[in-house]
Amino acid sequence: MIKTEGLMKRFQSVVAVDRLDLDIPAGEIFGFLGPNGAGKTTTVKLMTGLLRPSAGRSWVGGFDVQTHPKEAKKIMGLVPDQPYVYPHLTGIEFLRFIGDLYEVDLSYQKKKIPELLEMFELNDMGSELVETFSHGMRQKLVLAGVLLHQPKVLFLDEPMVGLDPKSARLVKDVFQRLSQSGVTLFMCTHVLEIAERLCHRVGIVQQGRLTRVGTVADLRAQASRSGTLEDVFLALTGGDQYRDLLRFL
Ligand SMILES: Nc1ncnc2c1ncn2[C@@H]1O[C@H](COP(=O)(O)OP(=O)(O)O)[C@@H](O)[C@H]1O
Numbered sequence: 001m002i003k004t005e006g007l008m009k010r011f012q013s014v015v016a017v018d019r020l021d022l023d024i025p026a027g028e029i030f031g032f033l034g035p036n037g038a039g040k041t042t043t044v045k046l047m048t049g050l051l052r053p054s055a056g057r058s059w060v061g062g063f064d065v066q067t068h069p070k071e072a073k074k075i076m077g078l079v080p081d082q083p084y085v086y087p088h089l090t091g092i093e094f095l096r097f098i099g100d101l102y103e104v105d106l107s108y109q110k111k112k113i114p115e116l117l118e119m120f121e122l123n124d125m126g127s128e129l130v131e132t133f134s135h136g137m138r139q140k141l142v143l144a145g146v147l148l149h150q151p152k153v154l155f156l157d158e159p160m161v162g163l164d165p166k167s168a169r170l171v172k173d174v175f176q177r178l179s180q181s182g183v184t185l186f187m188c189t190h191v192l193e194i195a196e197r198l199c200h201r202v203g204i205v206q207q208g209r210l211t212r213v214g215t216v217a218d219l220r221a222q223a224s225r226s227g228t229l230e231d232v233f234l235a236l237t238g239g240d241q242y243r244d245l246l247r248f249l
């Protein structure tokens, strides 16, 4: 459902994404892990057609994102790292806007929008302007919008940031249900516990290069580490040198 071949993005001298090859089947939750600045957000922007690659190609549901952007975008959903929502719309207006944009049947929208607001505990916010929403509320509103248009492929850039524990739990369960119903999820995350609990496979990206792909168990074996995924992740990304940095304290 998601495929890239030699996908690359250069910003002046920085190679943010370096010849990325990925193939992600339907229903998989793929976790994309890596330190800050590794190129995760840029990868999502390339895969969703928000940025033009310097080289390489990517497909969503078999549609080339460059040559068939409309077809590809029609079946994808995106939860960006910043929950960008129009501040002067109300919660309901925002969802109606998303619903109309994706040509969701009006009677379905009218039934579904109140359900989604209830599910994300945004009932009271439906008629409030989005500018009054907290970061977590905006995040949930964006997720509600995504569920409204029922994408086959969902890109999530740090979707848990700003969510309280109950909302985070709800969202994890939602992701699992979506995957069980055949939706493919590509998720950038720093929350290693989520990667461990939720992702069928994870890829580790460092300085734009995909350095490892596999199940968490595979990565553990490669790092020859037991212990937490955090230990494994730090070992694989050289992040375990962080202790040196404590000398500045
Ligand atoms: N619009 C841009 N212009 C120049 N450099 C950029 C731009 N966007 C990202 N970068 C650079 O590309 C690299 C990867 O960034 P990003 O994809 O945001 O990383 P991540 O999401 O993994 O933290 C970083 O070095 C960042 O500074």
Ligand SMILES: [Mg+2]
Pocket: 040, 041, 042, 081, 157
């Ligand atoms: Mg990012």
